[in-house]
Amino acid sequence: xxxxxxxxxxxxxxxxxxxxxxxxxxxxxxxxxxxxxxxxxxxxxxxxxxxxxxxxxxxxxxxxxxxxxxxxxxxxxxxxxxxxxxxxxxxxxxxxxxxxxxxxxxxxxxxxxxxxxxxxxxxxxxxxxxxxxxxxxxxxxxxxxxxxxxxxxxxxxxxxxxxxxxxxxxxxxxxxxxxxxxxxxxxxxxxxxxxxxxxxxxxxxxxxxxxxxxxxxxxxxxxxxxxxxxxxxxxxxxxxxxxxxxxxxxxxxxxxxxxxxxxxxxxxxxxxxxxxxxxxxxxxxxxxxxxxxxxxxxxxxxxxxxxxxxxxxxxxxxxxxxxxxxxxxxxxxxxxxxxxxxxxxxxxxxxxxxx
Numbered sequence: 001x002x003x004x005x006x007x008x009x010x011x012x013x014x015x016x017x018x019x020x021x022x023x024x025x026x027x028x029x030x031x032x033x034x035x036x037x038x039x040x041x042x043x044x045x046x047x048x049x050x051x052x053x054x055x056x057x058x059x060x061x062x063x064x065x066x067x068x069x070x071x072x073x074x075x076x077x078x079x080x081x082x083x084x085x086x087x088x089x090x091x092x093x094x095x096x097x098x099x100x101x102x103x104x105x106x107x108x109x110x111x112x113x114x115x116x117x118x119x120x121x122x123x124x125x126x127x128x129x130x131x132x133x134x135x136x137x138x139x140x141x142x143x144x145x146x147x148x149x150x151x152x153x154x155x156x157x158x159x160x161x162x163x164x165x166x167x168x169x170x171x172x173x174x175x176x177x178x179x180x181x182x183x184x185x186x187x188x189x190x191x192x193x194x195x196x197x198x199x200x201x202x203x204x205x206x207x208x209x210x211x212x213x214x215x216x217x218x219x220x221x222x223x224x225x226x227x228x229x230x231x232x233x234x235x236x237x238x239x240x241x242x243x244x245x246x247x248x249x250x251x252x253x254x255x256x257x258x259x260x261x262x263x264x265x266x267x268x269x270x271x272x273x274x275x276x277x278x279x280x281x282x283x284x285x286x287x288x289x290x291x292x293x294x295x296x297x298x299x300x301x302x303x304x305x306x307x308x309x310x311x312x313x314x315x316x317x318x319x320x321x322x323x324x325x326x327x328x329x330x331x332x333x334x335x336x337x338x339x340x341x342x343x344x345x346x347x348x349x350x351x352x353x354x355x
Contacts, residue, residue, distance in 0.1 A: 026055035030062050037069055045069045053085075060089035064096050071103060079103045094123035098130050105137060113137055128157050135167065144175035162188060166198060173201075178209060194225050196232075203235060207242075215239055230260045237266065246273055257289075264294035272303060283307055298324050302334055309337060314344045325354075 033048035046069055052062040067082030083100040086093055101116035114137050120130045131154040138147035151168035158164060165188040172181035185202045189195060203218035219236040222229055237252035253270035256263050271286030287304040290297055305320035321338040324331060339354035 026052045026059055026062070029055065030059065030065070033062070033065055033069075037065060037072075042069050042073050058089040060086045060093055060096070063089060064093065064099070067096070067099060067103070071099065071106075074106075076103050076107050080107075092123055094120045094127060094130075097123065098127065098133070101130070101133060101137075105133065105140075108140075110137060110141055126157055128154055128161070131157065132164065135171070139171060139174075142174075144171055147171045148175065148177075160191065162192060162195065162198075166201070169198075169201060173205065178205060181205060182209075194221070196222050196226060196229065200232060200235070203232075207235075207239065212239060212243055228259055230256060230263065233259065234263065234266055237269070241269060241273070246277065249273060250277075261289075262293040264290045264297055264300070267293060268297065268300045268303070271300070275303065275307060280307060280311070296323075296327070298327050298331070302331070302337075305334075305341075306337065309341055309344075312344075314341050317341050318345065 029048045029052035033045045033052060036042070036045035036048055046066065049062050049066040049069065052059055053066065056062070063082050063086035067079045067086060070076070070079035070082060080100060080103045083096050083103060086096040087100065090096075097116050097120035101113045101120065104110075104113035104116060114134065117130050117134050117137065121127050121134070124130070131150050135147045135150035135154065138144070138150060148168065148171050151164055151171060154164045155161065155168060165184055169181045169184040169188070172178070172184060182202065182205055185198050185205070188198050189202075192198070199218045199222045203215040203222075206212070206215035206218060216236070216239060219232050219239065222232045223236070226232070233252060233256045237249050237256060240246075240249035240252055250270060250273050253266045253273070256266040257270070260266075267286045267290035271283045271290065274280075274283035274286055284304065284307055287300050287307065290300040291304070294300075301320045302324050305317040305324070308314070308317035308320070318338065318341045321334055321341060324334040325338055328334065335354050339351045342348070342351035342354055
């Protein structure tokens, strides 16, 4: 949720024009408060705006700016009261309703937030930020149909809003409306063919829909413009791995590690492929590298233990497997292999317990 805080609204004239008969001192205090707010001098802004309100208690703009000042300092109770005073002074104040909704959002008062934001939209039907906030509210409550409706409205108002289209696609995914999500991402790419995050979502979506070639195309499109994109290199490696294309997978996992040596999962899965290829020394190095990057990574400990078991380094295998089953008591394969190791070490009573 990204409430757009306000000075630009004031300067563009969307806020109320000051009442002509305001006392000069109220107007001066208000202007001083706005300047202080713009400079990030919030304590000074509070003082000046409070003076303006003291001089003219129904000064809606001053209440509104005071609310924004408190909002910026995360003093949400004070901000809420200030926005309510602004609305009481001028009920048609769309921006105040919106910021009241944003404040309720921060306090997780979902129903109150929705009421305030919907009132802002009633007063100003083309209020893009309000639709954005309405969508965020619905997402936080996992009310995906409401979120989809809000983001669709936002996209209609602002067809070029890439973030809105992307968020619509993400919510459609959460709602399991995958074909609609794919259509949304595809439309977005017509506007920005090299939009990396959208290409990534298309790739992940294609993987979910068991369409590996489409995923491959999406990931390769990203890497054509961002060859150093670690996340995409990793997803490409996993895809090759899933397709059983071992040489490509190993080479791509290695590229991930060249870019980010501490990528634990890339080290782990490279080690698994190396072990499958009979490259035991390389696999051992990869598993150890994974554990250096992420100490306690259970799958790396388990795979390293299997390697030691194969090499008859049974004491080392036992120690690792004990760690794994202690951390993951329901890991059946780890229990079984620990039992086998105990048998090899002639610790039969322990073996019975492990099995």
